[in-house]
Amino acid sequence: MxxxxxxxxxxxxxxAKKSAAAGHKVKVANAMPMNELRGTAAQLGVAPASINDVVRDVxxxxxxxxxNAIPHLPEKLFAGVPDHxxxxxxxxxxxxxxxxxxNGFAEKLESVWVSQQLGRPVVKAFNNLxxxxxxxxxxxxxxxxxxxMAISGDDEKAKAIISRLVNKIGFDTLDAGSLSESWRHQPGMPSYCTELNATELKRALADNENIRERAGKLRDLTTDNLMTRTTPPSHQEMLDTIRSLFPTNPKHKPSATHAH
Ligand SMILES: NC(=O)c1ccc[n+]([C@@H]2O[C@H](COP(=O)([O-])OP(=O)(O)OC[C@H]3O[C@@H](n4cnc5c(N)ncnc54)[C@H](OP(=O)(O)O)[C@@H]3O)[C@@H](O)[C@H]2O)c1
Incomplete structure (x- = not known):
């Protein structure tokens, strides 16, 4: 693709790296000038593109x-980008x-806000790994x-295509429902970045209405915990910290924080 x-x-x-390695034709843009982007793209094994070209012919x-960078994307970036x-x-x-x-996110739905900002439907994916x-x-x-990996969005065909892509790069996927359900895999929820298998993720995504309101606090507790460390946390320490927040997390480990 x-x-x-x-x-x-x-x-x-x-x-970018994983998709290119899986045989896809990938181009990337970032906030750097083209001469700097070229080096980054070469390291990733993909092509560099301007912000306006990166959305063309893909x-x-x-x-x-x-x-907070979303509102700084060029206005009308998606004008002329086909609906499919x-x-x-x-x-x-x-x-x-x-x-x-x-306060700008209606019902705390981050991807709904992103979709409104872009003026395009979006599928939420990759955010919980x-x-x-x-x-x-x-x-x-x-x-x-x-x-x-959890995927949510309103376009079933798009979710199926993303699911195939993700499977090819080494991960199972789980359909978390429509974009209005995407709060289930936002930061501060048990499904968020805790390396669950499909069965565990299904459990972690289920109900949880009762903790939805607390998710923001739990998210901030995690970052506070990680940022007060004198040395950067290892990946395992990050996982343990996030997992410790929820007794209901299938890979819960008490101790790294005292959130409850
Ligand atoms: N890191 C993770 O483990 C992880 C996991 C799941 C989800 N996420 C989410 O995914 C997003 C990216 O995370 P990250 O960790 O990759 O962040 P990051 O390492 O800080 O990289 C951010 C990238 O965004 C680019 N950028 C910023 N403003 C831009 C603009 N106006 N136009 C074009 N490019 C712009 C930056 O360009 P320059 O390189 O030119 O500065 C940079 O390449 C975040 O929302 C993050 O919360 C991250």
Whole structure:
């Protein structure tokens, strides 16, 4: 498939590398001038593109930038992009990074806000896997303990296409429902970045209405915990911290924080 990715950071860069390695034709754009982007793209094994060209002549567009950068994308970026082109939103809102934007999200639905900003339907995917997980924890289909990614959106065909792509790069997927259900895999929820297999993820996505209101607090508790450390947390420490927040998380480990 032909894929255009906006953002070449930890997550966008990993999606680019993995997709290219799986045989897709990938081009990327970021906020750097073209002469700097060329080096980044070469390292990822993909083509560089201007922000306006990265959305042209592709079947999938991946948005992988901080939430607060979304309003700075060019106005009318998607004008002329055919309706069948799938737009994936990978973003997660973090106040410590993005500032106070939450009041703008109706019912705290981050991807609904992104979709409104872009003027396009989006599918929320890749947001509940850490870039480290994506880079290092792929498994063959059917292998035990294969990690699953949540996908939500209103276009069933688009979700099926993304699911095939994700399976090919080493992860199971689970349909979390329509975009209005996407809060189930936002930061602060048990499904968020805790490396669950499909059975565990299904449990983690189910109901949870009772903790929906607390998700923002739990998200901030995680970042507070991780940012007060004197040395950068390892991937395992990040996982343990996130998992510790929820007794209901299928991989819950008490102790890393005291959230309850
Ligand atoms: N990292 C993870 O494990 C992870 C996992 C799931 C979801 N996410 C979410 O995915 C998104 C990207 O995360 P990340 O960790 O990859 O961030 P990151 O490492 O900080 O990279 C952000 C990328 O966005 C680009 N960018 C910023 N403003 C832009 C603009 N106006 N136009 C074009 N490109 C722009 C940056 O360009 P430059 O390189 O030119 O600065 C950079 O390549 C975030 O919303 C994050 O919450 C991250």
């Amino acid at each position: 032909k894929i255009g990715i906006i953002g070449t950071g930890a997550l966008g860069g990993t999606i 079947e999938i567009i991946v948005i992988s930038i901080p939430t 082109v799938i737009v994936i939103d990978t973003t997660n809102y973090y106040p410590y990074r993005d500032g106070n934007m939450e 850490l870039s480290y997980t994506l880079e290092n924890r792929a498994k063959q289909k059917g292998e035990s303990g294969r990690i699953a």
